[in-house]
Amino acid sequence: MLDELLHLMYPRVCAGCHTLLSPGEKDICAHCTVSFDAFPNAEAADCAVKEILRRNHPETCAPRYAWSVYRFHKKDSLQRVVHAMKYQGVRRLGAFFGSCLSEMIAGSGIEENFSCIVPVPLHRLKFVERTYNQSEVIARSLAAALEKDVRTDLVIRRKYTRSQAGLSQKERQSNVSGAFMSYPDIVSGHILLVDDILTTGSTVSAVIQALEEAGAKSVSVAVAALAA
Secondary structure (H helix, E strand, O other): OHHHHHHHHOOOEOOOOOOEOOOOOEOEOHHHHHHOEEOOOHHHHHHHHHHHHHHHOOOOOOOOOEEEEEEEOOOOHHHHHHHHHHHOOOOOHHHHHHHHHHHHHHHOOOOOOOOEEEEOOOOHHHHHHHOOOHHHHHHHHHHHHHOOOEOOOOEEEOOOOOOOOOOOHHHHHHHHOOOEEEOOOOOOOEEEEEEEEEOOOHHHHHHHHHHHHOOOOEEEEEEEEEEO
């Protein structure tokens, strides 16, 4: 509650350390930004994301490509930024992560004609609770840079699930089992799936399966950060 009041009353406060921002800084101070545990390049991020999915969900086809900008660690400034975006109403932080992802994808040298960009959906009840989907905010920022369409109608979250935070890998997998569905007549091509955080990969894996079962030719994944 205190963090929420800080961001509402003092919008010029850094989302990572709550210090006042200097002129020219937006949402996150320079000190916090340079402290984030960034992947050195797109290849390293691709390997890390795929390894998590391979290790925890060998039954799911590996994404064609995968990107992640950061690793976040418990109680570090990046985790505070992510929590501000997800739980404290600071939705504009999604644009920061979307911009970071677009730079990584553009710099990776991979020229892919994505059919569209799909954010991992929230259940409608959770959307009412949060008032926005942070993954969609990231996706829209990324889509604007890549000049691609965002499709929020290709995947439906039909099952209300509790937060994945604090659950074991097995509990996470059970929590999202059967939670997503797609429509075969509207899913096709190469889909870029976007989420905020990847921990065990259970949510992303479930959405990949739903998209591929509905006819997606291939799926790539872009996430803001991996939980270390």
